[in-house]
Amino acid sequence: MRRVARFMFVVLLVVAALAGCSKEPTPQDRFSEYIALWNKQKFDKMYDYLSKDAKQHITKEEFTSRYTKIYKDLQITDLKINFKKPKEDKQADKEQAQYSFTAKMSSIAGTIQFTQQAKLQKEEKDDKKNWYVDWHTGFIFPKMKEGDKISLSTVAPTRGEILDRNGNELAVNGQVYEVGVVAGKVDEAIIAQVAPLLKMTPEQIQKALSASWVKPELFVPLKKVSMDDQERIAQLIALGPVQTRKVGARIYPYKEASAQLIGYVGLITADELEKRKAKGYTSRDVIGKRGLEQVLDEQLKGTSGVKIIIKKKAGGEEVLAEKLVENGQNVKLTIDAELQLAAFNEMNGEVGTAAAMNPMTGETLALVSSPSFDPNQAVIGFSADEWKALQDDVKKPLTTRFKQLYAPGSVMKAITASVGLEKGTINPVEAVPILGPKWQKDQSWGGYFVTRVHVGSPINLEKALVFSDNIYFAQAALKLGKEGFADGLKKFGFEEELKYTYPLETSQIGKMDSEISLADSGYGQGQIQMNIVHLLASYTPFMNNGNMIKPTLLADEQQGQVWKEAAVSSEHAALIAADLRKIVGDAGGTAHAAEMADYPLSGKTGTAEIKKKQGETGSENGWFIAYNTNSPSLLVAMMVENVQGRGGSQVPVKMVKNIFMNWK
Structure with missing residues (x-):
């Protein structure tokens, strides 16, 4: 009798084990796996969890590239997709299941969060039944429908100004002339006259005119020119197809006298952007390239206003997230700009450095490096010959000697x-x-x-x-x-x-x-x-x-x-x-x-x-x-x-x- 009982017990264990091995996956376990991949942004593997119907609307390559591009463009970080398994779930016995999940993420325009419903479909594949996600574009963002597109709208902040101890402007937001020509109305003779006035080569002008976006009658910008350079502007305008317009630019009133101290700004490069992406910088930003413009860039720059918009296929748009613009902060120095200028002028091009301080308070009153260069020209753009002359100058005017x-x-x-x-x-x-x-x-x-x-x-x-x-x-x-x-x-x-x-x-x-x-x-x-x-x-x-x-x-x-x-x-x-x-x-x-x-x-x-x-x-x-x-x-x-x-x-x-x- 004991042997029979023992035999029956072993049989029951084997049957239970076999039953466990052949048990179909539950929809909630399956969805949990999908969520785990999503949190890791394993988009290619997520595609394998999609239902047959979902796969008919999007290929694996399209699915993977769409998610990857959106997350990259919107600078998505801190992604957290949460799904709480229900304690009692009777959907496993049905052909369909439905669950609620929440999504929260940081983006270039701030936090995005939403709650969404997910449907799962039981399907047979390779003679095995399993659960697959009935994916649609609303999984990306709830307000997004098939055919809708995502775009970014940005508002550039006003850069903070740099002032001396008395409120004199060392770096301010001003204007320059942007000089250009009307496409389709310039010939080689005009280009030959414009080129030397803009310190460009005819080939550089031709390259600008042959850009893919250029069409007849459009204004094609070529070079920026200082507002002080009225004689050159008059010569350019006299050439007919040449036009000018005023555009914003950083201006340095004390020019060479404070160039190494204040520095200058310029468009961000790809390498600079890579290092600053986490701090909210974008490819359209102007940043400090030298001097205090560079050292204090984050304080001066401010934060761009960004709006993430869903442009509807049927017309109209939905705002997904928005971060308001924050202008940069002004910086006031202990420097006395007039003393700075006096010391620089006194050196009169000699190679060296000068500095002044209030010895009782420690306030730096002047920091001079000589010889120097005009930072306004750096903002407008040096010609190749001008830049080479600065670099080849034996007196090294680009060197910051006071440091x-x-x-x-x-x-x-x-x-x-x-x-x-x-x-x-x-x-x-x-x-x-x-x-x-x-x-x-x-x-x-x-x-x-x-x-x-x-x-x-x-x-x-x-x-x-x-x-x-x-x-x-x-x-x-x-x-x-x-x-x-x-x-x-x-x-x-x-x-x-x-x-x-x-x-x-x-x-x-x-x-x-x-x-x-x-x-x-x-x-x-x-x-x-x-x-x-x-x-x-x-x-x-x-x-x-x-x-x-x-x-x-x-x-x-x-x-x-x-x-x-x-x-x-x-x-x-x-x-x-x-x-x-x-x-x-x-x-x-x-x-x-x-x-x-x-x-x-x-x-x-x-x-x-x-x-x-x-x-x-x-x-x-x-x-x-x-x-x-x-x-x-x-x-x-x-x-x-x-x-x-x-x-x-x-x-x-x-x-x-x-x-x-x-x-x-």
Whole structure:
């Protein structure tokens, strides 16, 4: 009896197993699989779940490409199709089933969400019955019917403007002339006359006229021309088939004077769009290409208004989603545009950089790179010859020099003095015996010598600064040692990224991996390098009781922030400040040419030699940094390249003096 019972139990298990294996899929399980593929956007595999009737209306290629294109064009992300299985479902025994599902997704025009009904049909395929989705276009969007099309309507935001501290316009939305010709009314003779006036080739004009969209009597745009260029516009209009119209454009009133600082805008490229798609950029956007236009692009650009429209086959349209336009924000800088212009004009095409700051607040008042280019021409479009001339120019007018690193030369000596005083390795009153115009520590330096211009002995700190004695500061660096000197420099912000609106290269100490390199670093040679904004900041302790003030560029930033508290003690800061005054005021001071009886300046000169090895002739960069002694609200620094044979640092000394004379 037990054997029979055992046998029957095994039979029942086998029957149950076989029944389980042959059980038909339920419609809700089948639809769940379809939903899972949809959430993964596996459109090609979704097609296999479609009913026979659905497949008669759309091919697999059409189905896959339609979904793919719509999702790509509308920038669909965060797709969530939800289907909740019913607890009790008696539809499995029927030939048809119906379920409700919800869809939610992010698009270029905001969130799209809807609820839709899905029908499933039981069909036999390959001798097996299964459930298939009775798909129709409403699965894409409920309001969409067969033959309807989806389109995008965009409203471009107004780009925010860039203003200086006084409200002067540095980058504004203005107008230019768009010059073109009427198709069908130009011949080769007209083209030959138009081409040079627009700085185009006849071939470029012919290419524009042969575009696929061009038809007779249509206006074909060729080039944009500045509103200021009235003479050229008059010559073009006189040519009959040539027409002009005013169009919006970005305008830069201060032209070359602020080109590297402000930058310019242009149409977004495919590569730029790929990087910014997630931030709502489109192929029609104008974006910043250089300078603050690029750095602050997201703030200035605003957000395009976008409307997703279903255009009905029978006429009319339905709005599927809409995002309202948000105009860009204006940006106000700490820059004084007139001081910026004055400094740029003073440099008069010299290769170099200049910067100005309020040393009490840290507000950047000017950031100049010279020579420069006209950003208005960049917006309108450089001709091939114009662009090549800029790129081939040996003075490199496209370079942004105020963000780059340079050997500071002797303007470094005030910092070295501060470090030595703080570390106790410099006694300001100690008279150091230094004989002759050159010096080396010992014979291990071989043929290498540190040289100086002013010969005298003994030398204390005041004389070393006033006469800019290289040997004194080379010895001071050796006394500090590599670690002591590097530690002191880091308290002045070296090797530390400056959190500044305009990206600047980080000032470097270098390896100082030999005694010679360490000695040279003491007077601003070796591998020491600084950007000019950091140089300005590093002199602020001498006006702020030893505190180093953080530079700022945006008007809404907190002003007067301390970047490095007690970079040098107030006592030592006052001592160096007194010596900086003597560098200008004393008759033998290296910056005495900047002395003005009614407007006393304090400052430091510097000449950085750029050469591969001692003994060879190299180029020289001249530096001067200065501030008004009695009312230190303006600190100006300037570096001019290739001053050898022209007076060295005296070149920027005269220019900086002129800036103060015209600004006091």
